[in-house]
Amino acid sequence: MKGYIDSIYEIIGNTPMLKLNRITEHYGVKGNIFAKLEYLNPGFSKKDRPALEMIEAAKSSGSLKPGQTVLEVTSGNTGTGLAIVCQAKGHHFIACMSQGNSMERARMMRALGAEVIIVPQGKDSVIGQVSGDDLKLVEEKADEILKERNAFRANQFIQDSAYEAHFKTADEMWNQLDGEIDVFMDILGSGGTFRGCAKRLKEHNGDIQCYAVEPKNAAVYAGHAIVNNGRHQIQGCGYARDLPIVDKDYMDGYIQVGDEEAIQMTRDLARLEGAFVGYSSGANVSAAVKLLKELDRDINIVLTLNDSGLKYLSTDLF
Numbered sequence: 001m002k003g004y005i006d007s008i009y010e011i012i013g014n015t016p017m018l019k020l021n022r023i024t025e026h027y028g029v030k031g032n033i034f035a036k037l038e039y040l041n042p043g044f045s046k047k048d049r050p051a052l053e054m055i056e057a058a059k060s061s062g063s064l065k066p067g068q069t070v071l072e073v074t075s076g077n078t079g080t081g082l083a084i085v086c087q088a089k090g091h092h093f094i095a096c097m098s099q100g101n102s103m104e105r106a107r108m109m110r111a112l113g114a115e116v117i118i119v120p121q122g123k124d125s126v127i128g129q130v131s132g133d134d135l136k137l138v139e140e141k142a143d144e145i146l147k148e149r150n151a152f153r154a155n156q157f158i159q160d161s162a163y164e165a166h167f168k169t170a171d172e173m174w175n176q177l178d179g180e181i182d183v184f185m186d187i188l189g190s191g192g193t194f195r196g197c198a199k200r201l202k203e204h205n206g207d208i209q210c211y212a213v214e215p216k217n218a219a220v221y222a223g224h225a226i227v228n229n230g231r232h233q234i235q236g237c238g239y240a241r242d243l244p245i246v247d248k249d250y251m252d253g254y255i256q257v258g259d260e261e262a263i264q265m266t267r268d269l270a271r272l273e274g275a276f277v278g279y280s281s282g283a284n285v286s287a288a289v290k291l292l293k294e295l296d297r298d299i300n301i302v303l304t305l306n307d308s309g310l311k312y313l314s315t316d317l318f
């Protein structure tokens, strides 16, 4: 057997599954939470998966030409995955990112060979809180650069390959848990993880219930009003806008998580489980604990721990 890999992207995926025994015990809830350690991917987030799938699909369909520049609007994680994949496959990569995201991500993408364009936030915006309006400004800038540089836009928000990458995530979950899954939940960014995992898990077993997790201030899929301009601290998700790749048919329920709850749970994950992750991972686990409290039944919930806590050392998370 070959004992090495030829390119770093070959180790994307196949992440371990951790049962959060200490969290469920600490919160005194019945049932189990299984967390897929996606922050152990080479770019330290689950977004390595769609990055690889989008580039491979675009190369094989011919929509990405050999040597063509790739561009993406990113909160940093998809960009990190794309930087890794593009470098290995011979494409220059440009990341367009809001100033509101933590700067570790920009530094990391640059170190990985990417060109990073930071787009200033709107008038009333706050660093560390990227609103839908901020994202619109990034989109406008990206459109400009796309034309100037004749680049290929990876476009995680609309590409089928971005959610299809997570069929594999779901298959891994299914195999790791021997199909013993009652609930899947995920906080929505592009909605790619939710759509891919929910679709595939329901193909395995139509009884699996899938919950969309959203920040309290930006719970648009749950049908709630947007509060405080949709601002929140859970980076990488909750843009309070329509997500083209999300299919509401896969949503069996909705859970909202506030900033403070997400932050507390992120700290608990580090302290109790040794899982050093970011805000959105805390949000997912916080949502799971809420559901277990409400249902008070011995069920198995599966979710992803999305990215590494190392990406937030410049924030007040830790």
Ligand SMILES: Cc1ncc(COP(=O)(O)O)c(C=O)c1O
Binding pocket: 045, 047, 075, 077, 078, 187, 188, 189, 190, 191, 192, 193, 194, 235, 236, 237, 278, 280, 281, 306, 307
């Ligand atoms: C830290 C983090 N959490 C959650 C998400 C949301 O994942 P998805 O785009 O699959 O909905 C992202 C997306 O970039 C992210 O960076």
